[in-house]
Amino acid sequence: MPVISSVIHTIDKKPDGSPAILHLRHTELPQTDVLENLLSDFNDAYNGKQSKGWGLFHAESGAYPFSGWLKAYFEGKNDFMQFSRDAVEHLTKLMEESNLSVGGHAMFVHYRQGLTDYLAIALLHQSTGVSLDQEMNVVAAPHLDFGHVHLAARVNISEWQSNPASRQYVSFLKAKQGRRVSEYFRDFIGCQEGVDSAGETRTLLKAFSDFVETEDLPEESAREKTQTLVQYASSQAKMGQAVGLSELSELLDEDRPRAFIEHLRTQDYGLSEEFPADKKVLNKFRRFTGRAEGLSISFEQHLLGNKLEFDEQNGTLLIRSLPTQLLEQLKRATEA
Template structure:
């Protein structure tokens, strides 16, 4: 999974109406195994979440993200500048949302197969314990990807090459379908365009037709269907 560009910024924000404070990084993260592991773990956690799908709103003052992303992809601004514009916009939206909390914001442009993606995630830490080289138990702080609640993934290739698509953006939905992540969706400028359950039913119907055409054994078909649903 080649990582083309990655950067992390920090927004300090409490859900009490106090102003958000931005700590912006001024250089990309260098290539490392740690970054690759982080993105792999992030994708694993993200793929297991309940998601909604959509596409970019028309670019405007309220939804400037797609314009900044387009400028970056065209070479009119570098990745650091693009991420800085975006995170400053997110900071403003956080200040308007009393329920929002801060965290580390990861921007990662990577390639999987022949497809380019942009992942954006709000990451939080958890406090734990570890055993050090002296065999002593010590406090340990780590990114808690199991508690990933605000993240989005943009299929850049589909956005650029399929103008009719309405499902090149995915983002994590709030538990129970609650719109607790509205400000994050608005930050991306995403308009929901595809109903995930409906998409799943369509996929299962296509798979069922495939099973029938292949005359697959019942037990094998059931196992593959369960794998697909999971």
């Protein structure tokens, strides 16, 4: 994950309403192992965040100038330091206008992973821990706190440049609280939400449940495929990568690698070929199974409260909309 260019500027803004003071760094950060570790730690923390949005840049304008500065940098019209200065000055202005946030360290990193270029942007804060010096004395040890990053975004530069129709080349953190704070940072990046990752993930899981039912898979096979889907989607989310439906289809059935993708297209679920998975939705997807005295029950967790209603006090499970095959068997048994 080589770093191409990077810099950190500091915005000193206190919550007492006093004006923000911008401290600019005038040269790029030197290429060191420490810098590589910093980027790795940031990406690990960023990828682990569950509340993320995915989208695209607004059209460049006076209100949304960021993409224009970024484009000028990649076209060689401005260098990285000029890009970062324009951007952090704009961020400071928006921070002043919002009057909602304290300052921090504004990090800009252009790096390459494989053949793909990325730009990471984040507002970082320092925390103080403890360490030991060479004489084994206990000393204060300030460090950048990646565990509490709330304002950050990442741009897939290669996708932005090569696929103008894409609606998911920018990812950004969504604040669990203080929505207005995250909105001013999103305005700084100049991006709009283009993909409903939670909705897409729910649709994928619904399509998978329909597929399992249509294929009439044995319970063991259904459980294995469920585990494969969740592991693959979770792994992609952890790496900050999108779920690929064709790739997932191949993983679900090596003997029939097109089976699931053909099911998706036949039923027309409207899923994008690639989309970011939502970790919250994935974490709630489980398959419940039980077998006793000739009774076998298996269902996906998301059906609870919809097709299934569990009464804990009476130990009963109400099933609505029985599978057609089961319903026909019951009718024939009743008529006999």
